Amino acid sequence: MQFSTNLPPKLWTVSGDKNQLEQVLINLIINAGHAMPNGGNLSISADNLYIDEEMTRIDSDAQVGNYIVITVSDTGEGMSPEIRERIFEPFFTTKDIGEGTGLGLSTVIGTIKNHNGFINVDSEVGKGSKFQVFLPSVNQEITPLEPEHEEPCQGQGELILVVDDEPQILEVTKTILENYNYQTITAINGREAIGIYAQYQDQIKVVLMDMMMPEMDGTAAIRSLKKINPQVPIIACSGRDIQNMLEANNENQVPAILSKPYTNQELLEKLNFVLN
Incomplete structure (x- = not known):
């Protein structure tokens, strides 16, 4: 498997929980890997994006303003339209019984919505998948998140x-x-x-x-x-x-x-x- 990144140095700032957003990316990357059992290309990129009134039609959760968009793309098996419509449902999974609970992507969408963002998915059978995560920049007016918890205690090598x-x-x-x-x-x-x-x-x-x-x-x-x-x-x-x-x-x-x-x-x- 080949892995590539394109992360510009001057991305806008977002406000959020570092641990939760890290978990979102880990979930998406692992899913992409599972979609390429015979290898392929996995890429992660990020960009600044201004969403205007016309672009808010792409998603009901989108608001006019500045966003960063993180894109995780793979060249794997892809998904049919029917499966793509259901991937964020809790407990929905395409895996065999005993191989998965279907909770990974429901956690992802929940986390991003809690950060006032949204996700677009583009996928076609045999042609891979592209997940785009949109997070509002702090350059615009956003609803504050809940106060962050204290930093979790580090382990002692247990x-x-x-x-x-x-x-x-x-x-x-x-x-x-x-x-x-x-x-x-x-x-x-x-x-x-x-x-x-x-x-x-x-x-x-x-x-x-x-x-x-x-x-x-x-x-x-x-x-x-x-x-x-x-x-x-x-x-x-x-x-x-x-x-x-x-x-x-x-x-x-x-x-x-x-x-x-x-x-x-x-x-x-x-x-x-x-x-x-």
Whole structure:
């Protein structure tokens, strides 16, 4: 795969959450990579753009004013019009059962809307895809975002076992944690997680456990992990109602739960809570 960037030095300034916007780009880049299983070209570019009255017709969320537009393009498999219309729906996925939750792009669109921006998608089967992310510049009047949280605590090199059947979630979570000075080890299902934990239980400080997985789901995996170590710290993760998945008795109780899609801040706060 070939990767290229075109980032002008004099881009306008935007106001936003650095961690959330970084996660948007990671999601889009990983999706582009998955769309090119046999290789291809991935490019990222950014430009300043003034949107006038006529151009606001391209999207109902667009406003007249200055924007920066970030474009992520690939030469991959592309999408049909029917799929393109649904890609931002929560839980919509074109992957086989057990290979993805369909939460990545719904998180992306939610984050960009929270930043008063919008996204355009251009794609054709066999001809790749282009995602354009529009973010308003601070040179114009915009609605202020919620006050930023305090900077999350850095890790101290703790080893975190991340368990999820969706490769995209594993890659994004691994990147976030390692950017904040944690070490990671990953498993794609409950059975693999048990084998890894049995081997590295003295080093693993927290297990981040997806609850919806094939072969062995999170509930069964938690039960097995607690037979190895009844005090194993676990954060249960799911896009659905986690409490209903956990057993009513104390056998499968966990110190923290994390609802998908989660932000960098939410992940790091839960991890800091469990570690301390």
